[in-house]
Amino acid sequence: MxxxxxxxxxxxxxxxxxxxxxxxxxxxxxxxxxxxxxxxxxxxxxxxxxxxxxxxxxxxxxxxxxxxxKISLKRGTIPHEQKAKHGSTYIFLYPASEGTGIIAGGVVRIVLELVGVKNIFSKLNGSSNPNNCIRAVILALTKIRNAYTISKERGISIKKIFEV
Missing domain, CATH: 3.30.160.20 (Double Stranded RNA Binding Domain)
Incomplete structure (x- = not known):
């Protein structure tokens, strides 16, 4: 691209x-x-x-x-929690409120900064191999879905998704 x-x-x-x-x-x-x-x-x-x-x-x-x-972001954070695994590296990403900042270390921080995330919590378990960490973070970010993609997959309107 x-x-x-x-x-x-x-x-x-x-x-x-x-x-x-x-x-x-x-x-x-x-x-x-x-x-x-x-x-x-x-x-x-x-x-x-x-x-x-x-x-x-x-x-x-x-x-x-x-x-x-392409990663879908929502007001400087991710829309929902996400986890992913690559090799023996496990990454957990959690959305955070405004003013929290990027709570991540090392390679995970670099990837999240370059995506454009401003507020997020992350936890890395298992191997800290930089190659596996990057792959796991990008995998977790690509699995994130927003309301528009969910409505398209289900074939219903966005209003119907938010109805209780």
Missing amino acids: KVQGNKLKEKLVTLKRVCKVTKGRRYFSFTALVVKGNKKGLVGFGVGKAKEPQNAIKKAGDKAEKRLV
Whole structure:
């Protein structure tokens, strides 16, 4: 999904030097993990590998741009609670009232800031591997549904959803 007009912000999450050892010598390369978002509901991540760090970061950024997903937000937070699992990483996201801020740590905070969330609680259990954390957070955010999508799925009007 190419973004027209909206500038994407890019954050480097990790940059690692990796080594392949063969009989003859060691081959060094770099692995970069990058998250991109426009702070208005679009976010994506990418992993790039290259012999130079700058090239790895550029490759990761290009992949992140190709994997952008749209997230539905409601007044700076998420519409409802959500949980997701990727590998052995469990993420729990809870909507928060105005003025709470982003209660999250590390990689989860980076993703939520680039999505554009202003108030949220989060809890991360299990593995804190950055790659799995990012995948779990984006999975949880993509599973969020707003009233419009629910009404469309059920084939009823939005007014009928809010009737008691």
